[in-house]
Amino acid sequence: MINGTDYVKYIKNKSIPFYSHSNNKKDDSITFHSASYNKSNWNSIITDDWHYMMHNSNDLPDQGWKIHISANLEDAQEVLIKVSELLITTKVSFKFIPDFLTLELSYSKNADRIEAGKFITIYPKNDTEFCELLDPLKRITDQFKEGPYILNDRPWKQSNVYYRYGGFRAMTAIKDGRTIYVIRTPDGDFIEDKRVPYFSKPDFVNEPIYIQENNTYPNPETFAKLDSLNIKEALHFSNAGGVYVGKYKGHDVVIKEGRPFIGIDQKQCDGFTRIKAEYKTLMKLKYVAGVVDPIGYEKIWKHNYLIEEKIPGETLGEYMAVNFPFPNNSDVTLYKHNALQIIHKLVNLVKEIHQKGFAIVDFQPENIMIDTDKRHGTINVRLIDFESAGPLNNRYNPNLVTQDYTSFQSKTFKDADWYTLNRIARSIFLPVESTMFYSPELEKRQNKNIKFKFGKDVVDYLTKVQNLCAKHTTIYRQPAFYDGYVETPQESINSNNLAQNIAALEKGITQNINYDLKGLIYGDIKQYNDSLSWYAINYGTMGTIMALQRNNSNILRTSAFRNWLNKVEERIDSITKQDSSFNVGLFDGLGGIALILYELGHKDMAEELIHRCNSTHNALNISMYSGLTGLGLVNLVLYLSTNKNNYMRVAKQIADTIISRYHSGEFDNQEEYEGRLGLIKGWAGPVIFLWKLGTLINDLHYRSEAIIILDKIVATGIINTEQGSALSDKSKGMVRILPYLDTGFAGLSLVLMDINLDAPNIIRKKYSNIWETIQKDVGSFCTYQCCLFSGTAGLAMYSNTVKLNFNKTNSFDIYLQALNNFMLSTNRKNMLVPGQFGVKCSMDYETGAAGVLIALLNIENQINWLPLLANNPLNIFNSKPTTQLKVMK
Missing domain, CATH: 1.10.510.10 (Transferase(Phosphotransferase) domain 1)
Known part of the structure; x- marks a missing residue:
């Protein structure tokens, strides 16, 4: 999972205002390198996150015991040289983090706790090789400083050598609607390969006898003082340590844990060092009433603990x-x-x-x-x-x-x-x-x-x-990671300026298109996830191209763009032939990419790519974003365009699969996640897909199933507030009200308004309270972001749809005005959109300028904002009823 720490790698190119790779060697991190090797015997592959060293003779199993080497930042390169010398000599495949910055970020406070500390990963071919490697690796790493403790591994003889049983190759499955990593049991069944922050092994696996007889562990008495803290619950975890509630010497307390060599900050101070310093600082501020009071300090095993008063509120x-x-x-x-x-x-x-x-x-x-x-x-x-x-x-x-x-x-x-x-x-x-x-x-x-x-x-x-x-600081600041000129756009966004605003947004995109980039545009950093992510709707090229296409942009008719597109078509063809594990989703994968290629006239290749998508759809979640609903809509619109029955057949199969999974308990058994009831990543997406399919072919079964799921969403998530009905979310351990297009009330309301166009008696009678709330269009004064899915742009578009359905709106102009909280420009004439975290800008569909552009196009001209073929008879969210076809059920 990507967090704010991951963005640090993509902000250092000061020549452009967008997230990107650095273009300045001075900004580049120190690159790690292994010991020398014979290139004819080893396959070396470098990605953003890993440098793989795979020996050509290795035929690795899908799963087994793997070894991780932890290293201190100060001597990581030396550790790598010595460890890789052994592995290269013994022909054992391995991978390592490729550069110092990536390692440093993986050790930082808010990085992934489960992966932190795993500098080198080693893939033994079998249990015998696994056991034979442990002591030689310990002898090597004992020469160096202690590294971070790896939470979900077990250490070998309390050294920097760790191990766990798990998958060597990524194998995934769907469990209760979520994608999980799996391993295979001896019976051939798949079970979850648990990624938890403590040592865990599958029930069918025992540690080799050599491990059981020879590993050593700390004396249990080392941890006895933990009992004095009387820890009751955990409030928070990070790489630096946990934060707990406890009772200490009669006081209700909060306990902050510090771990050594991990939770690194930019000064390379670890969690242990900072906790020790914090205790000293609090003692000096002890009589400032507004500062938390320190109560005690303990060092237990390798960790330290700051005990402080528990403040109410x-x-x-x-x-x-x-x-x-x-x-x-x-x-x-x-x-x-x-x-x-x-x-x-x-x-x-x-x-x-x-x-x-x-x-x-x-x-x-x-x-x-x-x-x-x-x-x-x-x-x-x-x-x-x-x-x-x-x-x-x-x-x-x-x-x-x-x-x-x-x-x-x-x-x-x-x-x-x-x-x-x-x-x-x-x-x-x-x-x-x-x-x-x-x-x-x-x-x-x-x-x-x-x-x-x-x-x-x-x-x-x-x-x-x-x-x-x-009096003490400078309030107005220029960008820290961009050397160019930045100001607000000359024209503010409002309903009288929409044509100029749309033109300014298009300029902000087209003036920054780069044909030397694989992905043409500068989107969110998640466009670098894999080879296909460069081109996906959400963060990659095709979402931005779709917005430009909907605006009839001249740049799409240039020879430079056409040449680029032809090369990209070949690249996508190659990627999806070589690796069958590609994402197929409407927003995150090949399904959406193929539809935009189809719309651009590359129809034969688009249909071939959809064929590849359709062969893998059984292992998908139910969502419109990355799962079955999105792929079902892809097939439905292609049927409407081509009249080829195979697309309708697949769409029906997908619909039947969604219905089956719902009635098998997937909805009820799912863990809470943000947007579980929403339009883009949740169950409201299947509602609109099933309804549109049923209405299109006049099949009551699919329409009825849509209403059954809609009833479940309403019963589960709709709550009453002073402003009327609202969609609640419980994924963060508290009840939140979310208004957004992707996760909240706006997306669900779009579904209700669309169904109402086909069957007004159902919606107005069955969901009258919700319907009244939609009509009121109370709206929100502001949102944290301005983007399409979870920001102001999406809500402005939604409010405009309310206006089209009811001939009135209370919030539309407020949303448009709120967009001005964010908009930037590099020349006063164009318009740029801040990306995630606001440090730099983004041109993409989900987080950046393309999404805001498509929202304003929808408002101005009712242009379809979904990445489905333009002007298709489904009429999803364009304030028109579904066009019913005269076809056999």
């Missing part, structure tokens, strides 16, 4: 998520009153802590505790997490900080705190993603929205706070 981030008056018709009085109190107290806290000679540094909403006394109408504000804190005038080098609240141009810790205070104050009233720069003009556009919601007095107060902060 919730984090500021949680407080804002629950209490912010997002609905446009909500009363803002109480939130406004409390928010002003919070900011006032934060200002005083910063002053008091600075008077003690310290800066907070990792100053952000998740480290601010809010306890509301409703009886007296007061707010208590406390600060936690001083891992990064230090003396005021220390040189500032951002490490464990949150991008939204960071200025990479701050010079000192003191400077950074004042900058962050201003950002927090503004985000309390406008919780949106920060962009790669901040200027008076962008601030002016954002203040217009704050004033509309909360009044001029709030803008005046924020200006007063900003003026205070400006």
Whole structure:
């Protein structure tokens, strides 16, 4: 799973404002290299994440005991040389992390805990070779410093050599609707290859006798002091260690764990070092009332533990998520009153802590505790997490900080705190993603929205706070990772400027197309996931091409584009011939790619690619995004275009599979995940697919099954609020209300409005409360992102659909205005869109400019935003009923 840490590798190319690989050798990380080898005997393959060294004579099993080598950052290259010398001599295949930056990021606090520490992975051919390698590898690694403990492996004789049983090749299956890694039992069945943060082995496997007789373990007495902490539950885990609730010497406490050699920050301090430093800092701030009190400090085994008071309340981030008056018709009085109190107290806290000679540094909403006394109408504000804190005038080098609240141009810790205070104050009233720069003009556009919601007095107060902060820091900043000019676009987005806005977005894309790139555009970093990801709808080329095609862009008629497309067609053909494990989804894989090729006139190749998709559809989830629903729609629109019965046959097979899986309990047995009930990645997608298929061919069975699943979604997720019905989400351990196109109420409402066009009596009577809420179009004042699926652009498009269905809207213009919280430009004439985390921009469909462009095209001209063939008779989400065909069921 990709997180914010992974984006660091893709922000260092300062010549462009987009996420990309670095183009400057000075920015490149130190590349690791193995010992010398005979190239005729070894197959060397380098990806972004791994350098594979596979011996030509190896015929590796699909699964078995594999060995991992952990290494300290300081001597990782030397470890690799010595270990690879042994492996090359013994002809054992292996892989290693290819460069220092990737290794450093994998050791960072928020990287994947399950994979952290696995510098070298070794693939023994059998159990005998596995056992024979352990002691020689231990003798080699014993010469070097201790590396991170690998959580889901078992160490060999308490060394840097670890092992676990698992898959050598990626084998996957679908379990309760989710894709899992699997291994094969001796009976030939598949079971889950569990990726958990502790040692686990399948029941049918025993450790070899040699392991059982010779491995050594720490003395159990080493861990006895853990009992004194009386740990009751875990609040949070990261590579740096866990955060727990416990009881210590009669106190209810929070316990922060520090692990050595892991949880690395940019200063290469590990979790252990930071916890030790935090305890010392808190002791010096012990009498600052707004700072969490330290109660104790313990070192147990290799870890250390900071014990501190358990503060009542919730984090500021949680407080804002629950209490912010997002609905446009909500009363803002109480939130406004409390928010002003919070900011006032934060200002005083910063002053008091600075008077003690310290800066907070990792100053952000998740480290601010809010306890509301409703009886007296007061707010208590406390600060936690001083891992990064230090003396005021220390040189500032951002490490464990949150991008939204960071200025990479701050010079000192003191400077950074004042900058962050201003950002927090503004985000309390406008919780949106920060962009790669901040200027008076962008601030002016954002203040217009704050004033509309909360009044001029709030803008005046924020200006007063900003003026205070400006005495200590520079408020307006240029991009930290782009050397060029950035400003706000000349034209703001509004309903009177849509044609100009669309033209500006197209310019922002076409002016930055790069024919030297495999993928032509600069999308989200997930476009680098695999060879096919470059071209997928979501983060790759085809989603952007679709948006340009829908806008009849001249660039698609140039010889340069046509030459590029011909080469890409050959590349996609080659990729999908060589590797049958490619994604086939509408948004993430070959299904969507093929439809855009078809629309561009490459029909024969498109149909061949769809044939390859159709041969693999049984192992898919049910979603429109990456699964059966998307592939079913692909086949349905191709049937409508070609009248070839095989496409209708596959569409029906897919529909029958979805229905069967639903009635077999897949819906009920699924684990919660964000968007499980939603349109793009959840069960609302199958509802619209089954309904459209049933209506198209006049088959009551498919329509009835669509309504059965829709009933289940409503019963499971719809809740009543002050603003009417809402779609709830429980994936984060709390009940959240999500408005978005992909995961929330907007997507489900599109489904209801589409079905209503075909069968109005069903929707208006059966779901009358939801229908009334849709008509009200209460809307949301802002969203964190501006993108199509989970941001403002998608909600603006949805609100326009409400207007088309009911001849009225309450939120459409507000959404359009909210887009101006984000838009950037490199020449005032074009328009760029911030990508994930806002550090750089994106041109893609799901997170960037192509998605915003397709939303505005839909608003202006009712252009189909789904990556299905344009103007097809399904009429999905274009405010027209389904065109019924005269065909046999």
